[in-house]
Amino acid sequence: MAGTIPSQFKVVKTLPPRGLWQQYRLESATEFSCDRCQKQKKAKLIAIKDGKWDSLCCNGCYGLLLSRGQEMD
Template sequence: MASESRDSHEDSAVPQNDSEQTQAPPSDFEVIKVYDPKGELTLHRLSSATAFTCGRCNKEKKAKLVATYNNQWNDLRCNGCYGKLLSED
């Protein structure tokens, strides 16, 4: 049984390791500029307004500016939430 819990512990560590690595943007996101990271957030300028759901306000957005949280393209922030989060620091 000890090996089973060890295996499940190792499996649970996999997402943590993945979250530390930079992911590639989705194919419909053509990044033309990456701004310097601000803490856990990195702002990206896209070539055209692209639809996404903000992971903070949960609203559907369509914009040329999008921020990744912890370098994760599956956890995006809209420009409004990006500004709000920076102003809170």
């Protein structure tokens, strides 16, 4: 499911997929804009949907989706 990982992301761990979603742990905290909450974030843990690395999701939004049973969203 994963697309090509952009060079600015140094992935150290790939977590098990949940539906179309996949979480990755990065080597260092990286700045990005969460596509769901539209906030600027800096984190080691990110989620992407359907292998699209141009649309990142923060861990908070990812957890909220899972808690609402929307992991297939």
